[in-house]
Amino acid sequence: MITFSDSLRSRGRLAAGGADLAEPLDDGWWWGSSAPGQWDSPQTVLRLSQEPHWHACDGPVAPIDTLVRRLDSAALSAVHAGVRDWWLCRPLPACADRRRRWLELDGLAGRRAELWLHQVETGHQRLLLRSDSALLRHRVELPAGAADTVLWLVLRDEPVSAVGLWRPVRRVGERLAVDAPALRARLLDADRARLALRLRVHEPLLGLSMVLRHAGRRWQAPMALGALGAAAAGQGGGLWQGLLDVEAPALWWPHALGEPALHELELHALLPEGGRRVLPLGRIGWRRIAHDRPRGRLIINGVPMPAPLRRTRWVPGAQMSATEAAAQVAQARAAGIDLLDIASAGGPDADEALLDACDAQGLLIGHGLSLDSAAASAQLAQQLARWQARASLAWVRVPESVITPVMQALPESLCLSCAWSGVL
Known part of the structure; x- marks a missing residue:
């Protein structure tokens, strides 16, 4: 078993570039719910639950509140009755070879999440991780050669609006460790x-x-x-x-x-x-960015950006493919937008798909830091790793409490103190 502190911390570009045999696991899930503490493990669920409690996820898993709207009124009243434990499961097909593989989860919407692996034939179950942060990404090594395995995700003591798989899940092998x-x-x-x-x-x-x-x-x-x-x-x-x-x-x-x-x-x-x-x-991308704060403008490679800077508030999608991210960035560019301002105040931060699209299409990004206090150090490491050597990143709004580690990881010109970040 691992905790959130052992999660995927600082892989950055290697998270995508280092993996081959990537297998998306965003669909094929079933979900159900129970009273808090009613079921303690997948074995208990399988022994005590009845088939009518389970519902197929139609397409990729989304936050559960979008799924329960399809239920009848009786089922709706049950799942909306206060906080509950939420159970999601899907089969995990056996691999053709015995290469090492990992499970990567880009975001678990829940403050108390558990990930289990259950082998149907033997009944053996294994707790892979616990997480108490919805903003952390996780990476867990899977046992080799397991067949007839079911992956279980448990989100405990949450209202229906607060849970779900809000970012992609995949099983990957690697070209180089x-x-x-x-x-x-x-x-x-x-x-x-x-x-x-x-x-x-x-x-x-x-x-x-x-x-x-x-x-x-x-x-x-x-x-x-x-x-x-x-x-x-x-x-x-x-x-x-x-x-x-x-x-x-x-x-x-x-x-x-x-x-x-x-x-x-x-x-x-x-x-x-x-x-x-x-x-x-x-x-x-090679570029130099400077902030002309008295005039409130950015200077790129010695050339001032047109003033005023055409910017828009941007909320990244919960599950955006590379194609979707590129299309949305293309729309913003066609509308004359220069910069996407991502506040990240409790919401998702820019993932690799959005960063890649902005790098490729020449849109700048201004990004805020939103740290979950339960996992602040691990989350900060993940964010800084994703921002390494990103040409499109124009600034990061940095709370005073973490400005030193951020400046050690990113060029000083990118770090804006929250106290005066409103100048730009």
């Missing part, structure tokens, strides 16, 4: 840029290098294994780090000033048996 990446993209001047990357690898490698591509050009630099990890490189990897200098990079511009040029970043790993693996890390 890595975590804790730290990525910085810095524009030194108009003709020089530098990329710094540090990450921990959990398997032996003979070599690791960064490769950057754009418009037929290619840059490559080797990464070095730290002294402490070098001695154990043959047994299980270690901490790798490297610098990549880029001459005359194409600059990233917001759409009001030019084209948002992006460079493709990859990791190339040389395996002990002589094979190679390529791990995509997404796209990098």
